[in-house]
Amino acid sequence: MHPLNRKIFRDLKRLRGQAFAIAMIVASGIGVLVMSLSAMQALTDTTQAYYERYQFADVFAVTKRTPMHVVRELEGIDGVRTIEPRIVQYATIDVESFPEPIAGSFVSIPENHPPRLNQLALRAGRMPLDTEPDEILINEPFAEAHALAPGDTIEALLNGRKRVLNIVGLALSPEFVYAIGPGTLMPDAARYGVVWMGQKALAAAYDLDHAFNNAAFSLWPGSPIASVLRSIDDILEKYGGIGAIARDDQISNWFVMNEIEQLKSIASIMPPIFLAVAAFLTNMVLARLVYIERAEIGLLKAFGYTDVTMAWHYIKFVLIICAAGVIIGWGLGYWLGHWMTTMYADLFRFPLLVFAPRYDIYVLSATISIGAALIGAIGAVRFAASLPPAEAMRPPSPPAFRHHSSLLAGLVEHLDQPTRIIFRQVFRRPLRTLLTSLGVSASVAVLVASLQWLDAIDYMIEDYFTNQQRQDITISLVEAANTDVVNDLARLPGIQAVEPHRAVAARLHFGPRYRREAVIGLPQNGELEVLHDVHGSRVPLPGNGLLVSSAMADILGAGVGDAVIVEVLEGRRPIVAIEVAAIFETLIGTPVYMEFEALNRTLNEPERTNLLVAVFDERQQQHLYETIKELPTVAGVVLKRAAIDLFDQTIGETMLIMIFFYVAFASTLAFGVLYNNMRISLSERGRELATLRVLGFTNAEIAYMLFGEAAVLTLIGLPLGCLLGWLLAVFMAQGFNTELFRIPVVIEASTYGYSMLVVLTSAFASALLVERRLVRLNLISVLKTRE
Amino acid sequence: MHSKAPANLPSKTPKVTLSARDLIKVYQAGTVEIRALDGVDLDLYEDELVVLVGPSGSGKSTLLNILGGLDAPTSGQVFFRGQQLDLENDAIITEYRRKHVGFVFQFYNLIASLTAQENVALVTEIAEAPLTPTEALSLVGLGDRLNAFPAELSGGEQQRVAIARAIAKQPDLLLCDEPTGALDSKTGILVLAALEQVNRELGTTTALITHNRSISGMADRVFRFGDGRIVETSINAARVPVDELVW
Structure with a gap:
């Protein structure tokens, strides 16, 4: 091996602690980048493969009842390639071992051939036989949640008739990747099931012979989607169509796409922070190394080594550190990416999983980090290359310190000498001070921004489930019924209070913009659903006009006083102009509210309700559930307790694991920055500290002078980090904002506290490691040699 | 100029500041054993200025480091005012350095x-009965450079600051390891004059290592080292004034 290369390895061995810290920061950045990019790619690939193989539809339309012959008319629409007419109904399911009522989506499948669109991945058992109307398939997660297998039975209330259905198979469908029940926020496999039944059997149950109430379409590539949707709506309007939607708005697909967007957001926010810090540290460590070795550099140049050789020598040093970080990061990222993808596979149900991260993710991540490290190395390498041999071999003069301005001088007056040393070190290289403090603050910021997710979620749960939703149970009815049903419900066992609400499918238009959204009617003095804005103050329900969420107002571009065209998509389908009476901010969804009676007047359907919210006595819970399971008019039931538990469980679990990693990454960052700072300080000031020991200062006193500087930098970094963390949280919240959720930027004082504590712990750990070297400082050899 | 004579004690029986008895220091350099000190006995008296001369590696610096509490001997004892020093105990020798010893090195080792x-002031803040920084600096002729940073001082000036720093606490013992080694003769004379003045005015026991034999003239006694031993001790009947030293 060339002696210069041998020197690199010896240098690396000597500086292993610092090199390792830098490599770990590079690894953290690469890890997050590879993790999010590979999970994103896996999710995209898997979804795409799944959608393609199982013919996921491009357009979905819901109607009341459309005769079969209309299919031909729909097929005639320019751009439509295939149409799958079917029946989709909500009905309650009863599983013997489970006390609560379960919401079910019943979807028809053709008897004699597989569906042309939204095909099923049969996971166990077989398809139902057309001769057996009670044979069904259920979706796999639902089966797993209740330990159901082919051969078992479930009961369901179909159109008012209790049916015992025989499970013959388990399936997954691209339509229900994210299987979310009506009125819920998250998939709950135990309380929401998808059931596939033969077309004839389901038609018979719902009196839909020779008719369908739901259609899926595939389009020819490049078809103008907007005009296809319009044409479908035009045809289906007279059959009770409530507006066709494109795949982008299909709920399951929407969630998957949204998750991919969030991964993109992680990939673009976190890694740059780590790589920038790695570049800075590379610069700091290399600059010091070159400075110490300037005599050797001069000597080598005097021997005839070229500037380029010397530059390349130090670049290799950086490349080796960086390469170590890249390789560790690749491994970490691959592993985390796989873990994350598996987690997604659990949340989103895919029959297949494509986890084959493309090599370009690895090439890209390595290129970016090596690029960043080289940028960091430029200054030091250029210094090494440009050092004239003679100058390189001359000893340096003492570093210059500036005299303070009179104001600072006045301040310094009051400090003892050791403190003055700290103070002057901090001010001597303002850029290095600033960058080191920024490095510390970056780790605080990463912690604040990731720990605040828990605060935000707590806040959302509190806001939505405690302040707004005061009911215990929400019951949606198959069809709107007279408000007398309130009294019927009130008589059920354990029910303490009931309120009728109304949800109406509508399309809201304002100018050229439009949006589908249910308009919810709430009673004027209702107590079970109370609207609050994001600041917690109660939003009064206007007597007339719409109460629009700001998210919806933004989508439509409408403000208070503007008249929005409400195109009701059910019943008599009135189209009315309603004024926006007020706008309020909410974290969840894009809701639009109206006063209950006002809404019914608009619909010309007085005293009708299709959504009942109630409070019940927990002791009667069992009895109540059993009764509700028998009610034919019930389409679905949402229990608040279950929803909160699920929210906590699903989000909490994954969040905690992610937070664990971010804490680890942030600690690495803080450790790397401070350890390197202290080591370089020790190297720069070893003589000085040895001198102080000779002068009679104790180990503790010189530790004060060495670590005092790091402590000051940390103390500057902590509050700065809290501020940056807040900014990062705001930025990330914006990145994660969707129409469904707006992540609030809520940061508890304790979150700032924990973040700072983690960084302080890292600071102490690095100080302890450096302290061992400080104690071993060889007084004689340091003093007897020139630096 | 100086008489070669056995080590006679000065006539008025002055007090012993520091004594060393049978100091042996063995270094392990790879597989080779180096006896840096091979049985050194020595007494240093109040008010006296001694010079240690000898070739490189003869043990002068090793002795000075042990006497100053920077290093521990392999065997042997050091007594400070009759009290044995535990040279293995970091707390004790730190305290010893802090209260009683001042050092001056070839490289000035100022805090930049x-x-x-x-x-x-760094030293006066932790000393018991120090001079003021201004007094100490005036003593070495730098009363007008109080606010200069090391980078703004010449080599000789830096060394004189180092001396001022070493004597400001009024140490009992001032140990100087080639204080003029990095200086030209003119500046060297200034530095030596400062040391001589401090010794004379404060009565600090001063030990000075030098390669330059002509400096020996300014000492009360001169120890010549060879192979880890004191091979010769000479007493100067009269100290030569520094400005008369032939460099």
Whole structure:
């Protein structure tokens, strides 16, 4: 091996602690980048493969009842390639071992051939036989949640008739990747099931012979989607169509796409922070190394080594550190990416999983980090290359310190000498001070921004489930019924209070913009659903006009006083102009509210309700559930307790694991920055500290002078980090904002506290490691040699 | 100029500041054993200025480091005012250095971030009965450079700040390891004059290592080292004034 290369390895061995810290920061950045990019790619690939193989539809339309012959008319629409007419109904399911009522989506499948669109991945058992109307398939997660297998039975209330259905198979469908029940926020496999039944059997149950109430379409590539949707709506309007939607708005697909967007957001926010810090540290460590070795550099140049050789020598040093970080990061990222993808596979149900991260993710991540490290190395390498041999071999003069301005001088007056040393070190290289403090603050910021997710979620749960939703149970009815049903419900066992609400499918238009959204009617003095804005103050329900969420107002571009065209998509389908009476901010969804009676007047359907919210006595819970399971008019039931538990469980679990990693990454960052700072300080000031020991200062006193500087930098970094963390949280919240959720930027004082504590712990750990070297400082050899 | 004679004690029986008995220091350099000190006995008296001369590696610096509490001997004892020093105990020898010893090195080892005055104040802040930094600096002729940073001082000036720093606490013992080694003769004379003045005015026991035999003239006694031993001790009947030294 060339002696210069041998020197690199010896240098690396000597500086292993610092090199390792830098490599770990590079690894953290690469890890997050590879993790999010590979999970994103896996999710995209898997979804795409799944959608393609199982013919996921491009357009979905819901109607009341459309005769079969209309299919031909729909097929005639320019751009439509295939149409799958079917029946989709909500009905309650009863599983013997489970006390609560379960919401079910019943979807028809053709008897004699597989569906042309939204095909099923049969996971166990077989398809139902057309001769057996009670044979069904259920979706796999639902089966797993209740330990159901082919051969078992479930009961369901179909159109008012209790049916015992025989499970013959388990399936997954691209339509229900994210299987979310009506009125819920998250998939709950135990309380929401998808059931596939033969077309004839389901038609018979719902009196839909020779008719369908739901259609899926595939389009020819490049078809103008907007005009296809319009044409479908035009045809289906007279059959009770409530507006066709494109795949982008299909709920399951929407969630998957949204998750991919969030991964993109992680990939673009976190890694740059780590790589920038790695570049800075590379610069700091290399600059010091070159400075110490300037005599050797001069000597080598005097021997005839070229500037380029010397530059390349130090670049290799950086490349080796960086390469170590890249390789560790690749491994970490691959592993985390796989873990994350598996987690997604659990949340989103895919029959297949494509986890084959493309090599370009690895090439890209390595290129970016090596690029960043080289940028960091430029200054030091250029210094090494440009050092004239003679100058390189001359000893340096003492570093210059500036005299303070009179104001600072006045301040310094009051400090003892050791403190003055700290103070002057901090001010001597303002850029290095600033960058080191920024490095510390970056780790605080990463912690604040990731720990605040828990605060935000707590806040959302509190806001939505405690302040707004005061009911215990929400019951949606198959069809709107007279408000007398309130009294019927009130008589059920354990029910303490009931309120009728109304949800109406509508399309809201304002100018050229439009949006589908249910308009919810709430009673004027209702107590079970109370609207609050994001600041917690109660939003009064206007007597007339719409109460629009700001998210919806933004989508439509409408403000208070503007008249929005409400195109009701059910019943008599009135189209009315309603004024926006007020706008309020909410974290969840894009809701639009109206006063209950006002809404019914608009619909010309007085005293009708299709959504009942109630409070019940927990002791009667069992009895109540059993009764509700028998009610034919019930389409679905949402229990608040279950929803909160699920929210906590699903989000909490994954969040905690992610937070664990971010804490680890942030600690690495803080450790790397401070350890390197202290080591370089020790190297720069070893003589000085040895001198102080000779002068009679104790180990503790010189530790004060060495670590005092790091402590000051940390103390500057902590509050700065809290501020940056807040900014990062705001930025990330914006990145994660969707129409469904707006992540609030809520940061508890304790979150700032924990973040700072983690960084302080890292600071102490690095100080302890450096302290061992400080104690071993060889007084004689340091003093007897020139630096 | 100086008489070669056995080590006679000065006539008025002055007090012993520091004694060393049978000091042996063995270094392990790879597989080779180096006996840096091979049985040194020595007494240093109040008010006296001694010079240690000898070739490189003869043990002068090793002895000075042990006497100053920077290093521990392999065997042997050091007594400070009759009290044995536990040279293995870091707390004790730190305290010893802090209270009683001043050092001056070839390389000045000033704290770059502190001004001349502050470098001295560094020591006076932790000393029991120190001179003021201004007094100490005036003593070495730098009363007008109080606020200069080391980078703004010449080599000789830096060394004089180092001396001021070493004597500001009024140490009992001032140990100087080639204080003029990095200086030209003119500057060297200034530095030696400062040391001589401090010794004379404060009565500090001063031990000075030098390669330059002509400096020996300024000493009360001269120890010549060879192979880890004191091979010769000479007493100067009269100290030669520094400005008369032939460099």
